[in-house]
Amino acid sequence: xxxxxxxxxxxxxxxxxxxxxxxxxxxxxxxxxxxxxxxxxxxxxxxxxxxxxxxxxxxxxxxxxxxxxxxxxxxxxxxxxxxxxxxxxxxxxxxxxxxxxxxxxxxxxxxxxxxxxxxxxxxxxxxxxxxxxxxxxxxxxxxxxxxxxxxxxxxxxxxxxxxxxxxxxxxxxxxxxxxxxxxxxxxxxxxxxxxxxxxxxxxxxxxxxxxxxxxxxxxxxxxxxxxxxxxxxxxxxxxxxxxxxxxxxxxxxxxxxxxxxxxxxxxxxxxxxxxxxxxxxxxxxxxxxxxxxxxxxxxxxxxxxxxxxxxxxxxxxxxxxxxxxxxxxxxxxxxxxxx
Amino acid sequence: xxxxxxxxxxxxxxxxxxxxxxxxxxxxxxxxxxxxxxxxxxxxxxxxxxxxxxxxxxxxxxxxxxxxxxxxxxxxxxxxxxxxxxxxxxxxxxxxxxxxxxxxxxxxxxxxxxxxxxxxxxxxxxxxxxxxxxxxxxxxxxxxxxxxxxxxxxxxxxxxxxxxxxxxxxxxxxxxxxxxxxxxxxxxxxxxxxxxxxxxxxxxxxxxxxxxxxxxxxxxxxxxxxxxxxxxxxxxxxxxxxxxxxxxxxxxxxxxxxxxxxxxxxxxxxxxxxxxxxxxxxxxxxxxxxxxxxxxxxxxxxxxxxxxxxxxxxxxxxxxxxxxxxxxxxxxxxxxxxxxxxxxxxxxxxxxxxxxxxxxxxxxxxxxxxxxxxxxxxxxxxxxxxxxxxxxxxxxxxxxxxxxxxxxxxxxxxxxxxxxxxxxxxxxxxxxxxxxxxxxxxxxxxxxxxxxxxxxxxxxxxxxxxxxxxxxxxxxxxxxxxxxxxxxxxxxxxxxxxxxxxxxxxxx
Numbered sequence: 001x002x003x004x005x006x007x008x009x010x011x012x013x014x015x016x017x018x019x020x021x022x023x024x025x026x027x028x029x030x031x032x033x034x035x036x037x038x039x040x041x042x043x044x045x046x047x048x049x050x051x052x053x054x055x056x057x058x059x060x061x062x063x064x065x066x067x068x069x070x071x072x073x074x075x076x077x078x079x080x081x082x083x084x085x086x087x088x089x090x091x092x093x094x095x096x097x098x099x100x101x102x103x104x105x106x107x108x109x110x111x112x113x114x115x116x117x118x119x120x121x122x123x124x125x126x127x128x129x130x131x132x133x134x135x136x137x138x139x140x141x142x143x144x145x146x147x148x149x150x151x152x153x154x155x156x157x158x159x160x161x162x163x164x165x166x167x168x169x170x171x172x173x174x175x176x177x178x179x180x181x182x183x184x185x186x187x188x189x190x191x192x193x194x195x196x197x198x199x200x201x202x203x204x205x206x207x208x209x210x211x212x213x214x215x216x217x218x219x220x221x222x223x224x225x226x227x228x229x230x231x232x233x234x235x236x237x238x239x240x241x242x243x244x245x246x247x248x249x250x251x252x253x254x255x256x257x258x259x260x261x262x263x264x265x266x267x268x269x270x271x272x273x274x275x276x277x278x279x280x281x282x283x284x285x286x287x288x289x290x291x292x293x294x295x296x297x298x299x300x301x302x303x304x305x306x307x308x309x310x311x312x313x314x315x316x317x318x319x320x321x322x323x324x325x326x327x328x329x330x331x332x333x334x335x336x337x338x339x
Numbered sequence: 340x341x342x343x344x345x346x347x348x349x350x351x352x353x354x355x356x357x358x359x360x361x362x363x364x365x366x367x368x369x370x371x372x373x374x375x376x377x378x379x380x381x382x383x384x385x386x387x388x389x390x391x392x393x394x395x396x397x398x399x400x401x402x403x404x405x406x407x408x409x410x411x412x413x414x415x416x417x418x419x420x421x422x423x424x425x426x427x428x429x430x431x432x433x434x435x436x437x438x439x440x441x442x443x444x445x446x447x448x449x450x451x452x453x454x455x456x457x458x459x460x461x462x463x464x465x466x467x468x469x470x471x472x473x474x475x476x477x478x479x480x481x482x483x484x485x486x487x488x489x490x491x492x493x494x495x496x497x498x499x500x501x502x503x504x505x506x507x508x509x510x511x512x513x514x515x516x517x518x519x520x521x522x523x524x525x526x527x528x529x530x531x532x533x534x535x536x537x538x539x540x541x542x543x544x545x546x547x548x549x550x551x552x553x554x555x556x557x558x559x560x561x562x563x564x565x566x567x568x569x570x571x572x573x574x575x576x577x578x579x580x581x582x583x584x585x586x587x588x589x590x591x592x593x594x595x596x597x598x599x600x601x602x603x604x605x606x607x608x609x610x611x612x613x614x615x616x617x618x619x620x621x622x623x624x625x626x627x628x629x630x631x632x633x634x635x636x637x638x639x640x641x642x643x644x645x646x647x648x649x650x651x652x653x654x655x656x657x658x659x660x661x662x663x664x665x666x667x668x669x670x671x672x673x674x675x676x677x678x679x680x681x682x683x684x685x686x687x688x689x690x691x692x693x694x695x696x697x698x699x700x701x702x703x704x705x706x707x708x709x710x711x712x713x714x715x716x717x718x719x720x721x722x723x724x725x726x727x728x729x730x731x732x733x734x735x736x737x738x739x740x741x742x743x744x745x746x747x748x749x750x751x752x753x754x755x756x757x758x759x760x761x762x763x764x765x766x767x768x769x770x771x772x773x774x775x776x777x778x779x780x781x782x783x784x785x786x787x788x789x790x791x792x793x794x795x796x797x798x799x800x801x802x803x804x805x806x807x808x809x810x811x812x813x814x815x816x817x818x819x820x821x822x823x824x825x826x827x828x829x830x831x832x833x834x835x836x837x838x839x840x841x842x843x844x845x846x847x
Binding site: 064065066086087089090092094096098100101102104105109112113114116117118119120121145171 | 344345346348349351352353355356359360363364681682683685686687688689690691692693
């Protein structure tokens with residue numbers, strides 16, 4: 001059962017552009033998407049993270065109307081994707097996982113074609129393409145044939161093609177796959193810029209650390225949506241709360257450890273890492289940290305260092321998936337109750 | 340207004356894309372235009388429509404009367420037969436035939452006279468080693484032609500002999516005339532006995548004449564009786580001869596003791612006139628060539644188009660049609676398969692493009708590309724091969740548009756049936772092969788039996804070839820029926836392609 005991030009306020013949730021209710025997509029006897037229920041707000045970056053075959057692309061195709069759901073209901077931009085009008089389709093941008101443009105056309109010619117299928121007139125198109133080429137930093141290579149462009153350039157071309165008609169809702173299926181870290185960073189800068197312009201972006205990725213750029217992160221496995229939270233809340237879900245790492249000259253006695261565990265803001269049992277670091281899980285790091293320091297002082301104990309630990313998202317993701325497999329736990333968006 | 344503008348932009352979105360994609364492949368353009376042109380050029384330069392004489396060996400006994408005629412080439416068959424030799428060894432001929440040293444072996448029977456006497460036709464056996472049905476038909480025709488030639492030669496010999504006899508019998512006619520005149524003079528002098536002597540001499544003269552003129556005169560008379568014609572007297576030889584023989588002054592003996600012989604004298608005067616007439620007829624008859632007597636008719640065919648059409652010129656309309664159809668079918672079938680396999684179809688499904696807009700846009704693009712290639716190809720054959728063009732260029736343009744329109748439909752349907760580019764190329768090749776056999780390109784459709792013939796009308800090339808041949812080679816306008824049929828056919832294919840594309844783009 002998935003859990004929606006509590007830090008999202010009611011105001012954020014009122015203007016939803018995507019609404020899925022118990023959506024399942026079956027191929028043969030396999031659920032590629034399994035009972036998906038969620039809502040995506042407008043003007044945010046929503047990341048869908050999960051291993052290969054977790055159902056990310058299927059979910060995007062359901063939202064774009066390419067796939068018809070086997071069960072459940074989908075509303076995108078207040079319409080059923082199966083019956084999108086042409087005007088509604090003009091508001092949607094879609095970048096596929098693989099490069100699907102034309103290798104024998106130049107970068108500019110590809111963009112011209114993409115603009116033409118969205119009905120952009122010659123003048124409007126010319127201006128828009130010029131801006132986009134600059135935006136994706138391909139303005140110096142516009143005459144290069146797509147087949148001669150590097151993988152990174154092709155991804156940027158595909159991104160530009162999906163944005164050429166200035167859509168409000170943009171689906172990007174693994175846009176950063178196979179791209180070097182510097183260019184990946186530039187992509188995310190572009191996405192954030194688009195988000196700041198009021199666009200809504202739904203982005204799938206296998207790079208878990210990219211979750212940090214998202215406003216909301218959906219973790220998927222086996223066609224199910226396990227979590228839909230802010231990146232910070234995702235860490236809490238993985239570890240059960242915020243994490244504090246303390247360095248002490250000597251290990252605490254069993255009695256002191258039990259006293260520390262009994263403090264009201266401490267969640268779970270304190271543990272020692274291999275390097276002797278004492279790790280505490282607390283409900284809120286900012287308030288718990290001063291109280292922990294005071295507790296050490298009041299007990300006459302030395303404390304070499306104390307700080308909040310922000311785990312890499314790779315670790316968060318691995319822990320979440322491991323926990324899922326261990327407990328086969330599914331959370332629901334609406335109640336947060338275990339299944 | 341903006342909606343209309345967007346609609347138009349979307350509908351022509353593929354044009355520049357497809358055009359650029361084709362133009363970026365110069366080798367493809369060369370293959371599509373220069374390749375066919377060079378093939379036609381080679382064909383035009385290298386193909387000769389003249390049939391070579393068949394290398395022939397005759398099998399017959401050395402003393403067979405035909406042997407002399409064959410050796411002396413009296414049969415005048417040089418343009419169809421290349422005489423390798425004659426032999427009386429049947430096995431030798433067969434060995435030569437088996438190792439293809441000769442094309443024909445002709446066995447002339449020995450006992451012709453006996454066979455004919457027993458009221459049977461003599462059989463000339465012709466052996467060959469052909470496997471091509473057209474060649475076999477030709478050999479059968481050759482056999483019949485050879486038999487006719489020999490028959491004609493025989494009749495000609497008879498006619499020649501008749502004429503020679505006719506020339507030799509002039510003294511006989513003169514003698515008959517002299518005897519008749521003498522008989523009349525004797526009767527006028529009441530010398531009945533002498534007149535009777537001359538009368539008997541005339542009878543003998545006329546019997547000999549009857550035998551001499553015989554067959555040749557009958558042949559000429561037969562021509563006149565069968566086909567009619569102005570009577571110049573030449574055909575009346577037998578009749579005149581019979582009249583002279585039936586004259587009572589000849590048939591009935593003169594009687595002695597009559598008071599007068601006025602009646603007999605008048606009859607003898609008439610006989611003299613008849614014999615003079617016969618003399619003139621015989622002179623006229625001997626002046627006709629025996630070859631004309633035995634082969635009085637020859638044929639001379641003329642085309643209503645008043646233009647000599649070479650084999651290359653004949654095939655040019657068909658080749659243009661086949662090439663345009665094949666090029667269009669191949670390009671259009673590959674186009675949608677590529678879109679599907681590359682994944683662009685996924686983009687189209689999310690975009691505002693409707694299936695009908697994609698199809699229209701593709702049709703428009705390939706129509707323009709096809710017309711450009713057609714124009715270049717037609718100009719190349721017109722001015723490079725000096726092909727015949729008797730009709731209107733506008734008609735040719737209309738035919739090209741309709742042909743491309745219908746061919747595009749076939750190509751797009753192939754693309755929906757194909758999973759890979761290889762499959763679409765293979766299916767396009769099958770359409771080409773089918774078209775070569777069933778479009779009337781080299782086989783007259785009348786030779787195809789029902790219902791196979793109607794399969795021909797399932798390919799645009801059939802209509803295209805018929806219409807283009809009429810326009811280019813006959814100088815006619817477009818046949819309304821072909822025009823309507825091809826249009827209907829193209830529209831049906833367009834609708835089918837649209838249905839297929841809707842299914843392809845439908846939500847999975």
